[in-house]
Amino acid sequence: MSAVLRTVNRVLLGVAGLVLLALGGAVLAVGLGVEAPSWWIHAGRDDVLLADAERTRWRDAGWWWPAVVAALAALFLLALWWLVAVVRRRRLAEVLVDTGDGEGALLRGRALEDVLAAEASAMDGVARAQVRLRGRRTAPEARARLLLEPDVDPGEALNHLTTRALSHARNSAGLASLPAKVRLRGVRHRAERVS
Known part of the structure; x- marks a missing residue:
């Protein structure tokens, strides 16, 4: 979902919530004895939402x-x-970095995702890499998708990802561990027809 759609969705949800809260609060206020205006759907404290004729x-x-x-x-x-x-939230907004002073610092989750994806994409035979962080800010988990060229050994690509990109990210953020789930896919090439 794009940022604009997400914003519109949240605004509409907020407006709907405020309208329902106002209506519910007004009905509760009338039920507790507050004088209702003449145009209000309930005449007073003893009025019901559904009259006998409507209910029966x-x-x-x-x-x-x-x-x-x-x-x-x-x-x-x-x-x-x-x-x-x-x-x-589908992704982690920030990661708590251990600075050694007992307080720590916050690292933007997207910045760490971008660095991991860039380092994974730079590996030989990786056509594209996507990384998302989930979990808690003190214990993040990585979800990676690698699109591999046809001539690449998947085990070697996975080994490079874990020993290089994930290891660098774990060490630079001062994390005890950075577990990851990795999905590997191969690029599909169309064979040229030889006549």
Whole structure:
């Protein structure tokens, strides 16, 4: 998701949350005895959300209220899933670097990702590398994807990644360990037809 879409998504979610919070707070205030304005949906403290005629309209249909409850529960679960998906960070924003003074310093996660990807891409036979950091800032974990040229030994590329790029990153950030999950893919070349 691009930064613009992410921002629009969060703004819309924030606006929807504020509207729902305002409506819920107003209903609660009227229920606690605050005088309601004349245009408000509830006349006063003893007013109900659904009148008797509205509640009993579908009484003969045994499916109505279970369907309403199921729809509201599904809507609630969908909204909760959306909220978790929007709020959850997929990558680590910062890594705590041990400076030896007991306080430490913060290193931007994207900077470390870029350095790891650049060093992995510089290896012979690696066409492209992508690295993402996850986990906690005191114990990051790397997720790497390497796109390999057809003539490269995957074991050798993995060995170079772990002994060079990951080792350099671990030592420079002062981390005790930097576990990694690596996905290797080969570049597909089309064979030329010889006539």
